[in-house]
Amino acid sequence: MSDDRARLLDPHFVSKLARLDLRARLVVEGFLTGLHRSPYHGFSVEFAEHRQYMPGDPLRHLDWKVLAKSDRKYLKQYQEETNLRAHLLVDTSASMGYGSRGISKLDYARQLAASLAYLVLGQHDAVGLFAFAAGRGEQIPARSTMGHMRPLLLLLDRIRPAGGTDFTASLHALAERITRRGLVVILSDLLDEPEKIKQAIHHFRHRRHEVLVFHILDPQEVAFDFEREAVYVDVEGGERVSTRPRELRDDYRARVREWRERLRSICIEKRADYVALTTDIPYDRALLEYLGKRSRLL
Amino acid sequence: MPILSFLNPGFLWALPVASIPLLLHLLSRRKLPEVPFPMTTFLRALEPREIRRIRLREILLLILRTLALLLLVFAFARPALTPADAVTHAAVAVGLLLDDSESMAAIEEHGHARIAEAKARASALIEASRAGDVIAVAYATRGEAPARERGDDRVRLRRALERVDAAPRPARIAASLASLRRSLERSPLSAREIYVVSDFQRSNWDADARAEIGRAAAAGTRVYLVPVAAVNLPNHAFEAIDPDVRPGPEGRGLELRARLVNHADAPSDRIAIRLRDGDALIGGGDVSLRAGERRWAAMPMEPRRGGDSSAASTHVTAEMDADALPTDDVWYGVLGPPRRLRVLRIVEARGGSPPRFAALALDPTGTGATGFAVQDESPAALLTLNRARADVVLLEDVAALSGDAETRLRAFLRDGGGLVVALGPHSDPDYYGRRLFPGMIDLSLQSAEQAGQGGGLELRARIAAHPILEGLTVAVGAPLSQARLTGLVRGAVTSPRAEVVVQTSGGLPVVVAAPRVAVFLSSLADDWGELPYSGAYVPLVRGLVSHAARAESSAPAELVVGLPPRARLESAPAGAIRVRGPADYVSAATVESEGTGYRAVALDAAQAPGFYEFDADGRPLATVAVNLDPIESDLAAIPADSIRAAAATSQRVTLLESAAALQRHLRASRRGEELWLPLLLAGALLLVGELLLASATKLRA
Numbered sequence: 001m002s003d004d005r006a007r008l009l010d011p012h013f014v015s016k017l018a019r020l021d022l023r024a025r026l027v028v029e030g031f032l033t034g035l036h037r038s039p040y041h042g043f044s045v046e047f048a049e050h051r052q053y054m055p056g057d058p059l060r061h062l063d064w065k066v067l068a069k070s071d072r073k074y075l076k077q078y079q080e081e082t083n084l085r086a087h088l089l090v091d092t093s094a095s096m097g098y099g100s101r102g103i104s105k106l107d108y109a110r111q112l113a114a115s116l117a118y119l120v121l122g123q124h125d126a127v128g129l130f131a132f133a134a135g136r137g138e139q140i141p142a143r144s145t146m147g148h149m150r151p152l153l154l155l156l157d158r159i160r161p162a163g164g165t166d167f168t169a170s171l172h173a174l175a176e177r178i179t180r181r182g183l184v185v186i187l188s189d190l191l192d193e194p195e196k197i198k199q200a201i202h203h204f205r206h207r208r209h210e211v212l213v214f215h216i217l218d219p220q221e222v223a224f225d226f227e228r229e230a231v232y233v234d235v236e237g238g239e240r241v242s243t244r245p246r247e248l249r250d251d252y253r254a255r256v257r258e259w260r261e262r263l264r265s266i267c268i269e270k271r272a273d274y275v276a277l278t279t280d281i282p283y284d285r286a287l288l289e290y291l292g293k294r295s296r297l298l
Numbered sequence: 299m300p301i302l303s304f305l306n307p308g309f310l311w312a313l314p315v316a317s318i319p320l321l322l323h324l325l326s327r328r329k330l331p332e333v334p335f336p337m338t339t340f341l342r343a344l345e346p347r348e349i350r351r352i353r354l355r356e357i358l359l360l361i362l363r364t365l366a367l368l369l370l371v372f373a374f375a376r377p378a379l380t381p382a383d384a385v386t387h388a389a390v391a392v393g394l395l396l397d398d399s400e401s402m403a404a405i406e407e408h409g410h411a412r413i414a415e416a417k418a419r420a421s422a423l424i425e426a427s428r429a430g431d432v433i434a435v436a437y438a439t440r441g442e443a444p445a446r447e448r449g450d451d452r453v454r455l456r457r458a459l460e461r462v463d464a465a466p467r468p469a470r471i472a473a474s475l476a477s478l479r480r481s482l483e484r485s486p487l488s489a490r491e492i493y494v495v496s497d498f499q500r501s502n503w504d505a506d507a508r509a510e511i512g513r514a515a516a517a518g519t520r521v522y523l524v525p526v527a528a529v530n531l532p533n534h535a536f537e538a539i540d541p542d543v544r545p546g547p548e549g550r551g552l553e554l555r556a557r558l559v560n561h562a563d564a565p566s567d568r569i570a571i572r573l574r575d576g577d578a579l580i581g582g583g584d585v586s587l588r589a590g591e592r593r594w595a596a597m598p599m600e601p602r603r604g605g606d607s608s609a610a611s612t613h614v615t616a617e618m619d620a621d622a623l624p625t626d627d628v629w630y631g632v633l634g635p636p637r638r639l640r641v642l643r644i645v646e647a648r649g650g651s652p653p654r655f656a657a658l659a660l661d662p663t664g665t666g667a668t669g670f671a672v673q674d675e676s677p678a679a680l681l682t683l684n685r686a687r688a689d690v691v692l693l694e695d696v697a698a699l700s701g702d703a704e705t706r707l708r709a710f711l712r713d714g715g716g717l718v719v720a721l722g723p724h725s726d727p728d729y730y731g732r733r734l735f736p737g738m739i740d741l742s743l744q745s746a747e748q749a750g751q752g753g754g755l756e757l758r759a760r761i762a763a764h765p766i767l768e769g770l771t772v773a774v775g776a777p778l779s780q781a782r783l784t785g786l787v788r789g790a791v792t793s794p795r796a797e798v799v800v801q802t803s804g805g806l807p808v809v810v811a812a813p814r815v816a817v818f819l820s821s822l823a824d825d826w827g828e829l830p831y832s833g834a835y836v837p838l839v840r841g842l843v844s845h846a847a848r849a850e851s852s853a854p855a856e857l858v859v860g861l862p863p864r865a866r867l868e869s870a871p872a873g874a875i876r877v878r879g880p881a882d883y884v885s886a887a888t889v890e891s892e893g894t895g896y897r898a899v900a901l902d903a904a905q906a907p908g909f910y911e912f913d914a915d916g917r918p919l920a921t922v923a924v925n926l927d928p929i930e931s932d933l934a935a936i937p938a939d940s941i942r943a944a945a946a947t948s949q950r951v952t953l954l955e956s957a958a959a960l961q962r963h964l965r966a967s968r969r970g971e972e973l974w975l976p977l978l979l980a981g982a983l984l985l986v987g988e989l990l991l992a993s994a995t996k997l998r999a
Contacts, residue, residue: 095336191336221337230331234338241341242330251344256337 010282011103011111028118031287084183084297085126085142087209088113089171090159091188093133094236097161099279100220108279109187109216110156112286116185117152119287121145125294126182129155132170133163139174142182164236168192171200175207183210183297185290190215190263191236198266211272212293214286215263219278224252305376305972312371319363323356355991362988369981373974389430391485393478393519396420396462397438397471397496397526400930403464404497404623406528413464415526416495419960423493424455426964434481438496439465439860441473466625466906467860468927469499472506479514490519497527500936501929515950523953524960527935531622532562534569534587535931539616539631539923542848544669545638546598552581552636553669554599555768556616556629560587561932571595574615575602588773593763601633611635613909613921626931630908630923638666639847642688643674646696646724653823655830656694656720659839670843680706685713690846694822695722698729711738713894716814716846721746721787722821731789739812740793743819747788747806754782754827755820756803757834764799766811766845769837781832783808786820800838809842816842858927862887862900863910865920870896873915879924880908887912 053062053073067073090113096106113129120127121144128142129152138159140151171186178184184204190197190213204211220226226245233240260276267274275289304310335341402413420435427433433455475494482490492514496502514521540555554573560566566587573581581599601612612633620627641660645652652674660670673688677696680703691707693699699707711717717738719730723746731743749755757779759772772778778800789807791798800809810817820826822839829835857863863877867889875887877900885902898912904924912919954960965972 098334098336189336191339218336221335224337226333228331230333232333232335232338232341235334235336237338239338239342240332241338243341248341248344252340255340255343259340 011108011279012101028115028122028287031115031119031284084294085128085180086116086120086183086185087128087130087142087174087178088116089130089132089174089184089186089188090156091133091186091190092131092159092161093163093189093191094161095189095191096216098218098221098235100218101280103279104161105189105216105218105279106159106161108277109214110159112214112216112283113187114153114156115283115287116290117149119290121149123294127152130170130174131155131159132174133161136163137170137174139177168196168200172203175200175203175209178207178209181208183212183293185212185214187214187216189217189221194259194262194266197263198270201267201270201272205270205272210293210297211267211270212290213263213267213272213274214277214289215260215274216277216279219280222253222256222278224249224256300379300971303378305378307375309371309375312374313368315371316364316367318367319360323360359988359991362984362991366981366984366988369977369984373977373981377973377977379971379973389428389432389487390489390491391482391487392423392427392431392433393482393490393492394420394423394433394435395438395471395474395478395492395494395496396435396459397469397494397502398462398465399439399469399499399502400464400466400625400926401469401497401499401502401623401933402526403625404527404531404533404933406531406622408528411464412497412526413462415957416497417459417462419495419524419526419957420459420493421456422957422960422964424452424459426968427452428968432485432487434478435459436474436478436481437462437465438469438471438474438502439467441470441477464625466926468929469496469502471496471502472504472510475507475510475514479510479517479519482514482519483517492519492521493524494521495524495526497933498523498525498935499527499930499932500934501932503936503940511951519950521951522960522963523951525935525953525955527933530563530934532560532564532566533622533626533931533933534558534560534562534566534618535623535626535928536616536618536629536925537592537928537931539614539629539633540594540848541632541634543599543612543633543636545636545667552599552601553596554581554614554616554631554633555594555596556631557592557594558585558587558618559592559928559931560590561934563589565589565591569618571597572617573597573599574617575612578602580612580614591763594765594768596768611921613923623931623933625907626926626928628907630925632909632921632923636669638669638671639690639843640688641670641672641690641692641843642679642683643672643692643694644677644680644696645674645694646677648724652694653825653830655824655835656692656822656839659830659836660843668840670840677703683707683710683715685710685715688715690716690718690843692718692720692843694720695724697724698726699734704734707734708737711814714814716816716843716848718816718818718842718846720818720820720822720842722823723785723825725787727787727789735817739810739815739817740791740796741807741810741812741817742790742792744788744790746785748785749783754784755786755806755808756782757800757808757829758803759799760801761797761799764797764811764845765848766799766809766816766838766841768844769841770834777803778838779829779832779834781827781829781834783820783827783829785826789817789819809838811845814846814848816845818842857922857924859904859907859924860927861903863904863912863922863924864900865898865910865912865922866892867896867898867912867919871898871914871919873917875912875914875919877902877910877912879904879906879910881906883910 062073090109092106096109097104099105099107117127117129124144126142126144127148129140131138138155140155201211224245229242229244231240231242264274273289273293275286277286396416398413402411402416404412406412406415424433435455435458478492482492511521535558536556537559538557543552543554546553556571558569568584568586570584571582572579580601581597583597585595587593614631614633616629616631618627643657657672657674661668661672677699680691680699683691683706691710707717721727721730727743727745731741735741756777758775758777759767760774762772762774762776770778786806786808789810791807791810796810796812798807798809799811801807808819810819822830824830863879871889875889875898877885877887883902883905885900887898887900889896889898898919900910904910907925909921910924911921954963
């Protein structure tokens, strides 16, 4: 991958761009460009095939560009008919606002969600968005038109970290609400009881949804590289722990590893996909995971 | 229960310093930064175990630091533990008995005199005194009321101590202790101590001295015995010079007799003796002494006046090689003109000439050249006996004496004459034992006894160092010669005043001596054995006669340093008598009659050994020699066990065997057992422990 493309996929670089839509486009284009030159072929990245216009077909599906170029009338074959519906679930709890290196987990999730939405819509798939925290959530139903990016981006731009992470009630409600089978993409730090998360995933799976979990953590939450003795204050509950990081570091890391393995095991058990991410990992990995999932589904 | 006190209590104001670690700990905890962190749940899950470990380590470090500071502050405050009954907190009346007798001049193996060591220990005691303490210092040679000094006048006490030196006098321990004890008992202070700093010479530390220790302890005084003699030093010394000078062997020159003693466990070989008259060397010789031997030794002498028998007295200074105690290696003697001993030999004619073995032994040539002039007489000659005629009467195998003769003989003895009785086959044991000997010599006689057929009575020395045996080199129990007696008169001494000098191998007395009297319980002829033919005969006979002619003591007890000099005068002096002596000694003297003459006694005691001259109106009357008391020559101390036994009689008597023991005692009793060093070490150890624990924490991190 060239330096420019690597930069487009680097969360820290991307985060410096002012507009979310621009950032999403750059990420996806950078990703796709790299993908063409990678051994990862086989993904269908073109639009769905055209079919000739027949009188009576809705004109809104007419491919005007083709008409302008070739003076032929063709209808775009939208994914909505044959492709999946992706539902992006973004955790907006207060803990997602934590970032030790200039980019918070929510920023990372926001950018990833925007990139995923752009990628999905570019493939004529439908994408919806659900931003949730404990006791609240905002939803944008899935649509497959590129114009759907705007409300998605507006919501993504607007969301702020607040509230607790006890979001499983919101997920259960959402599972009930989504009637059509699709792909549920969860972007969260999953700071909740693993059993509740398991139940939520199970609910989606019971509804015959596919689940892809992006477990987003800050590097400091994984490494705990603090040096000074300090009072560590929980960003959601306000719990205070005074400790010396040196004394706990090894045990803490072991516990985090165990926790992640537990979540991975839960996802495997429920036949969901689990991707462990930290905010310093470039977005292409996440996008690649999505595409892999999509290809397995179709 | 010991009492804790502080010698530098001002440092206790620094105790709050020990709170610094706690304050720093509290301050550091307050200033912890707050860090938002979403995963505190994981930290809380770990916390109980880790935090407990962290807090335990923090608490331990806090304790170590606080304790270390506390210990350091206490160490600087100089805590001291004292026994509850110590004198630390009370003024104390201290009696210091310093032994300044002649033996304290002995040089120890380390090269310092005992008196120097004693003064050092006394100085330590003075330095340890505090304001309010009363110190009384007594000197063992004085036996007088001790000087009383205030405890805060240490300067004056120290100066007085610096002037002290070993005196040429013997110690009077019992009297000095008694005086010191009474002085302390008059003190209003309830706490009283006596320190006895001495070499504990066995000749000084008699039963009376030990009894005084017990009296002091019984009166509530704590007594501390401070010995300064490290080892028993060997020492040889003069003890006397015979003032009678006799012609030398073979009649050539003169011969001086000196009594020497070897106070040592090893022999002293070839002790060189030098005889001087002023600066002139007039004689001398080498003497070898066995371990512990005391004997008379004769050595040749040529007086400056050419040995003229009519010359006036000779002032002789005898010197020997200096040893551990140099002061007793010099002896002063005033020798009379050389003279022959006039021996009146009383024998009985029994048909034929009586044997003359004894006469020939004394004066073989009949010229008196040997120093003995012998005149043979019958018992009737005793009726005109007087001191002008003879010096010694020799009764040889005389059966008995008439009453008048006996009376004259007793008067002769009273006038200073001497008597030798040689028994024999004709002697009446009953007469001698019941009539003549009583009042002369405490000797009872039984019957004559003959040795068995073919046997003989071997003569053995019982008192080998007795002057009678001076001419013989024998050891105690050794035979005098191979000659044996075939008969003797069985006798027994009836009091210690009579000494058995020679006895048979069976324990029968053969030679018995008393002052001015010697008895030979056998025959000096060959009718009771072959003794006259032995080599021991001549020295034995001469020894018997010389002993009888000698005064009771060749070193009158009164002619010693510390007592007024005395002199015998033949006539009453005209005018006041003045006595002059060494070290600018000048004294008047009194005169008293004594026998047929007079005795002049100085008013002041002699302070130094040497010659003291008596004169009246410038006319010399007499010169006497004053010497050091020989009792101080035996430097051996009483056994350490005896000292400890004296200490063990009472809990109030303590032995402080060394300078270090004295220092420890003074520290403990005056200032208490100081604890600063163990506290300092403990504090340092705690700091090392804190350092190691803190470093281990960092390494682990």
